[in-house]
Amino acid sequence: MYMNYAVASSHPLSTFVGNEILKDGGNAYDAAIATSAALVVVQPHLNGLGGDFFSTIIDNDIYSINGSGNAPELATIEFFHRNGYNKIPEHGPLSSFSIPGLVSSWEILYKNATMKLEKLFSRAISFAMDGFIPSNSILKAIKNFKYGDVDFNNIYYNNGRLLVQRALGRTLKLLAEKGLESFYHGDIARAIEDDMIKKHGLIRFNDLDSYSASVVKPLEIRYRNYSVYTNPPVSQGATALYWLNRLNKYDLYSMPDDLYYSSLINEMYPSYEFRKSMIYDGSSISNDDLLNNYSYSKNKKDEKYSDTTAFSVFDGDAGISAIQSNYMGFGSGHSIHGYGINMNNRGSYFTLDKNHKNALKPGKKTFHTLMSTILNGDKLILLGSMGGDIQPQVNVQIITRIIDLNYNIQDAISYPRFAYPASIYGDADLYSEKGIVSGSKYIDGLSSTMGHAQGILIEDDVHAGFDPRGDGLLKYHL
Incomplete structure (x- = not known):
């Protein structure tokens, strides 16, 4: 049978979601956002709302999106040395300082979308609130991940046959209602700051408020x-x-x-x-x-x-190749209390060697x-x-x-x-x-x-x- 559109992702549920959007009349941008949001829920061991996003897009033009995060003001070589570290920890709150770029990347895609966020997020919210049958790779990743904080463990170690992530579902619903910008400038940004302070992390509201992904x-x-x-x-x-x-x-x-x-x-x-x-x-x-x-x-x-997750979308005219990640599996193991946002640990790729091209510095992005x-x-x-x-x-x-x-x-x-x-x-x-x-x-x-x-x-x-x-x-x- 001849097809003039397609979605290819690393999970059948996210592929289904993207194809459903295209079948209902959405374009590649709609389908990309819906697929991406579904992947956050159905592959939490590969990506998350607290992670990064890159894409290359071809429509009337061709351009790329850089949704990687920079280091916040508090993340300095001196801070880590002063606290006895010769290298940046790979897990925990001191690894979770790279500003998440996924949601800001959605903001860029959404400028060319045709559907409301409530529609684009509806399946992802349902998978999070009602649960879905996790794959063996997710179950294995949960079993082998030993770095989660109490909020992370409460989400992933108290499930039965279905993997339920209600806090994440509520956050997606909040983004649909309040707008994607609320992640960086509103209640979600304040919640991230509060959690960072309580767990001795390094991101503050001003770091989020000043961030944006770029074309x-x-x-x-x-x-x-x-x-x-x-x-x-x-x-x-x-x-x-x-x-x-x-x-x-x-x-x-x-x-x-x-x-x-x-x-x-x-x-x-x-x-x-x-x-x-x-x-x-x-x-x-x-x-x-x-x-x-x-x-x-x-x-x-x-x-x-x-661990990352990549997907592609084609609507008959526009094509999008995209990839998103929390870096090492679930990322840092630092989950934002009450919001189900698993923070990435991409900042741990920085070095504390000040003479290296990838040396840590506030405002800087790590090699990606x-x-x-x-x-x-x-x-x-x-x-x-x-x-x-x-x-x-x-x-x-x-x-x-x-x-x-x-x-x-x-x-x-x-x-x-x-x-x-x-x-x-x-x-x-x-x-x-x-x-x-x-x-x-x-x-x-x-x-x-x-x-x-x-x-x-x-x-x-x-x-x-x-x-x-x-x-x-x-x-x-x-």
Whole structure:
């Protein structure tokens, strides 16, 4: 059956919600907000109202949204050193200081929406208030998460068959009634400040009141006969563009598998050196920068994974690739009392080394792993993936399989992948599923450590792809 619209997300309920909005006459912006809000509820172990958001959008123009947070006034290197810390904690109130950008990003999307927030949030509110059947990945994440405060634990450790998040549902209802701006300038902002003070966190009302997500021009390169767009710094998206630029000199189509993988991996290492050197708050990357050579040298091992959730929406005209996250799973474990807002721990990616490009400073944004991708050529492709530091790798592997090897989007997403989970502070081992890369560490089957990708490919028909490593292919009945 011919389709002229689609939603691809990492959970069937959020995909259903977005498609329902499109079926009811909403546009891509409506569906993106509804899908995003549903993901906050049905995948709390991957994202939340207290998290970040990035997207790249194509309609009459093409632009990106940067919904990452900056450090507040109280978050200084001196503060942490004075309190006996040599590095920023990864969990707890002292990790939850990066200003949440998701809701402010919704404000930008909502300018082009056609439906009321009450309609767009209705399903998410219902899932939160009435509950839904949690996936095995959520149950496993709850069982393994040991960093929650009392408010977090009261939400996630007192459920039966259904996962109920009534405080979160009330907050979504309040946002629909009072407006999205209330998160930063109204009662919700005051509640966040009160909770931060009680739990010795660092965000204050003025930090929220002065924050806004921003619309920015995406970076662009040509790969084969496609224009590839992604978010500029502080997003790591330029890593994938730099890598694809280097791959332009290879005829990947004619290569046997072992040479295909070695070509990708050989060009990956200098691409990650580019990432270390060029992506930070204040960086301005030009097309010339994407053509420079960066040499690779081994550094200390420092493997980093994080959990995010990506989705794509196409309404027949406009396309949106988006991604949102609380960084490490549930984030900091700091939940705002009475509001069910799980705060991110993205600020823990900062370093306390004042000489490093990613050193903590009030008002500064940390290097960010989130990225969204759009390719426009013979086909239009909307693509995104969770996976923290490996997101460029997931994107490049899927893109080359579609463009160079002629895979359809579902098979390209499902195919076994390799991963090199190095952070900007060090290197890592190389892993691969089913031993597809010689000399890598073997991972049996398909693994969440390889990221969860979702995407939409538009040509004569509209095709959605969902990652079997995640929840996107689960069966749900409403």
